[in-house]
Amino acid sequence: MSDIVIACPHCKSLNKLPKKDEYKKAVCGVCKGNLLENKAISVDSYDEFQKIVNSVTVPVIIDFWAEWCGPCQMFAPIFNKVAGSFPLQAQFIKVNTDKNQQAAMQFGIRSIPTIVALKDGVEIDRAMGALDEFSFSMWVDKIVES
Template structure:
């Protein structure tokens, strides 16, 4: 049986689960948090970012943002709302470009917000700007179904 590897939205630990179309229950092996309670994961350092990006085998949607950025603040609730719709289908990460500039530089981030989709450690798409919720949901659907 094929497995998926996901990062826990509560403790950031990696979890291996059997791949299914639908899950009734999924619990983190470390913190016992509900893996179906999908929410953006705040990344605190480059090592944490690299651990998730290199090991997770579902799409990872990354929001590159900064505290001082008005459009970033406007987009944050949309990012959080859409993340809830994709438990165990995608991990959603928040990377503050002021706190972890080396990660932003690695992805060539020139303006924020920039949303990058990564699969198996490789960038597969990106969009720039604070997208409306419907447009962002359509983009995430495209990433997950590709």
């Protein structure tokens, strides 16, 4: 059985766990935070962004957004709510395009919000615009199952 690597949603430390179909408990080795409490991680530095997307072994779902963007603000609670539905199945990160322009340029972000899905550091899908909760959840489910 292989391991998974996931970033802690509380302290951003990388954690290696045995891959299982179901987890009753998963605790960060650094901060002791609950890894099953999946929530979006804000990533403002490019180095931190690279560390997470290149190390995490589950699909990474990235929300490229900005504070001044109305649709981004409307989508933010949906992104966070859906993240909670996929503990240890996907890593959800938020990239503020004003603070992390290098990451936005790397993925050719031209409009926001743009949601990008990565698997093994490679883009496998993207969605543009603020999705409703059902559509976004179905989109993530398709990514996780692929």
